[in-house]
Amino acid sequence: MTQVEDKGLRTAEPPTADVADAADAAAAWWRSAAIYQVYTRSFADSDGDGVGDLPGVRAKLPYLAALGIQAIWFNPWYPSPMADAGYDIADYRDIEPVFGTLADADALIAEAHALGIKVIIDIVPNHCSDRHAWFQAALAAEPGSPERARFWFRPGRGEDGSLPPNDWQSIFGGPAWTRVRAADGTPGEWYLHLFAPEQPDFNWTSPAVRAEFEDVLRFWFDRGADGIRIDSAALLTKDPELPDLASDPRPHPYEDRDDVHEIYRAWRRVAESYGGDRALIGELWIPDPERFTHYFHDDELHSAFNFPYLCSAWDAAELRSVIDATIRIHAPVDAPPTWVLSNHDVDRHVTRYGRADTSFGMDRREHGRPVDVELGTRRARAAAMLTFALPGAVYVYQGDELGLWEVEGIPSELRQDPIWQRTGGTDPGRDGCRVPLPWSGQAAPFGFSPAGAPARPWLPQPAGWSGLTVETQTGDPRSMLELYRAALRIRREETGLADGPMRWMPSAEAVLDFVRGDSLRCVVNLSAAAVGLPQHREIVLQSADLVEGMLPPDAAVWLR
Numbered sequence: 180m181t182q183v184e185d186k187g188l189r190t191a192e193p194p195t196a197d198v199a200d201a202a203d204a205a206a207a208w209w210r211s212a213a214i215y216q217v218y219t220r221s222f223a224d225s226d227g228d229g230v231g232d233l234p235g236v237r238a239k240l241p242y243l244a245a246l247g248i249q250a251i252w253f254n255p256w257y258p259s260p261m262a263d264a265g266y267d268i269a270d271y272r273d274i275e276p277v278f279g280t281l282a283d284a285d286a287l288i289a290e291a292h293a294l295g296i297k298v299i300i301d302i303v304p305n306h307c308s309d310r311h312a313w314f315q316a317a318l319a320a321e322p323g324s325p326e327r328a329r330f331w332f333r334p335g336r337g338e339d340g341s342l343p344p345n346d347w348q349s350i351f352g353g354p355a356w357t358r359v360r361a362a363d364g365t366p367g368e369w370y371l372h373l374f375a376p377e378q379p380d381f382n383w384t385s386p387a388v389r390a391e392f393e394d395v396l397r398f399w400f401d402r403g404a405d406g407i408r409i410d411s412a413a414l415l416t417k418d419p420e421l422p423d424l425a426s427d428p429r430p431h432p433y434e435d436r437d438d439v440h441e442i443y444r445a446w447r448r449v450a451e452s453y454g455g456d457r458a459l460i461g462e463l464w465i466p467d468p469e470r471f472t473h474y475f476h477d478d479e480l481h482s483a484f485n486f487p488y489l490c491s492a493w494d495a496a497e498l499r500s501v502i503d504a505t506i507r508i509h510a511p512v513d514a515p516p517t518w519v520l521s522n523h524d525v526d527r528h529v530t531r532y533g534r535a536d537t538s539f540g541m542d543r544r545e546h547g548r549p550v551d552v553e554l555g556t557r558r559a560r561a562a563a564m565l566t567f568a569l570p571g572a573v574y575v576y577q578g579d580e581l582g583l584w585e586v587e588g589i590p591s592e593l594r595q596d597p598i599w600q601r602t603g604g605t606d607p608g609r610d611g612c613r614v615p616l617p618w619s620g621q622a623a624p625f626g627f628s629p630a631g632a633p634a635r636p637w638l639p640q641p642a643g644w645s646g647l648t649v650e651t652q653t654g655d656p657r658s659m660l661e662l663y664r665a666a667l668r669i670r671r672e673e674t675g676l677a678d679g680p681m682r683w684m685p686s687a688e689a690v691l692d693f694v695r696g697d698s699l700r701c702v703v704n705l706s707a708a709a710v711g712l713p714q715h716r717e718i719v720l721q722s723a724d725l726v727e728g729m730l731p732p733d734a735a736v737w738l739r
């Protein structure tokens with residue numbers, strides 16, 4: 180950027196093509212970045228209360244810089260009663276006291292920038308917390324008031340209004356409506372919550388709601404945020420008639436409605452007013468590719484998470500078809516594909532890949548089935564190399580780089596996820612992928628909290644993680660951590676691995692084999708037998724030892 184400005188000023192001529200290209204590439208950092216997801220609550224606890232915090236993250240920024248990532252996405256860090264781990268926000272312009280202060284966030288953003296790391300924050304526009312000032316005001320106000328118009332309040336059905344206004348179910352289980360009571364205890368209207376009752380849905384037909392969120396975006400862009408991850412991005416607008424789902428209404432009354440796009444066009448204008456390097460990234464679970472890519476027209480979002488890739492089984496044909504489809508649908512809208520293996524909502528992929536059924540379904544139906552952790556780990560190594568060789572941006576969820584597995588045996592009384600509560604335990608929920616990171620030492624808290632901390636980590640860490648700490652893995656060339664460090668370094672240095680085309684090579688069945696740039700070739704063996712390697716000058720990186728010069732099952736190699 181500075182370079183371009185200097186040149187422009189001195190010569191009063193437009194920048195040369197090279198300089199302009201470099202500046203464009205820097206502005207479009209989100210097209211090819213390796214983005215590390217920090218789940219603050221479980222990353223590093225600086226003050227010993229058993230919960231991770233922003234000073235904890237600040238202390239570990241050198242670790243992240245050395246890992247070789249270019250951006251961090253933080254899960255919501257705002258004041259929250261934590262009914263849904265911070266996705267119930269009470270104040271969009273402050274920091275949760277357990278995590279720190281606004282000054283901590285400012286310092287963290289500045290220090291990340293000094294290390295060349297971009298900062299993506301999480302904005303939750305579909306709903307807030309029931310403790311948010313606007314919802315409290317709505318509860319205190321009368322039916323039909325402007326305060327209630329910022330949410331979805333409706334009278335109940337039935338003679339005494341004791342039935343919910345429609346048949347919608349909460350995504351976390353149970354009805355999507357809760358009835359409120361007046362101060363004297365008389366039952367009143369119902370309000371809509373697509374998630375937990377503590378997460379009332381905003382009414383996006385309200386101009387006040389629209390103006391408020393545009394202002395929240397500016398608040399964080401002003402503080403230096405480089406990108407926004409938009410939570411539940413396709414759910415914001417609702418059919419004002421609120422029809423029963425049983426009546427099979429078309430279009431869907433709250434998923435991916437056409438009128439949601441206006442919102443993102445307005446957000447894009449806000450982002451562009453900051454000079455074009457601020458990214459909007461959607462959490463979109465939309466199966467129809469046509470509808471999915473609609474969000475990336477050049478006046479809306481920049482990119483989105485690739486959930487079909489995450490959900491895919493460890494199967495060459497399935498992965499190949501997801502990769503092809505991803506590239507095919509992103510190309511016409513000039514959006515970068517993204518590749519993600521895990522996040523804070525899904526079973527960790529070491530565990531998924533170690534099960535008989537290696538695909539992932541949001542109902543977590545495979546939970547508790549036998550897991551071969553060794554096999555899952557071996558596949559996770561190969562999957563990381565596959566992922567980092569694909570064109571576009573990649574996501575790393577904290578702990579992926581350590582090969583952490585899903586903690587399935589958390590005692591019921593310690594589980595925190597509302598999904599567990601609201602499904603009466605039939606769905607175990609997401610706590611198992613949110614367990615605090617092991618940094619060092621032989622026993623819990625594994626350096627997550629300072630020595631002698633009064634509180635235990637908010638979720639218990641398994642004793643078996645003693646072999647997976649950052650300390651143990653550092654310097655061990657066979658560790659997952661060193662594989663990630665090497666792969667991310669090569670990915671950054673090899674221009675052929677940046678955003679750009681890929682070419683499939685003819686290969687044996689159940690083998691993925693493709694070339695990036697002029698000379699970098701990635702071969703992944705998902706078959707049950709070892710396969711021969713194509714001609715090569717050099718092995719750049721490998722996930723496992725070769726066997727008599729052959730690539731063994733569930734292994735990957737980068738060749739030149």
Ligand code: GLC
Pocket residue numbers: 263266303374410411462523524
């Ligand atoms: C998104 C988040 C998830 C959260 C939900 C409700 O799916 O990733 O963690 O529970 O939205 O905000």
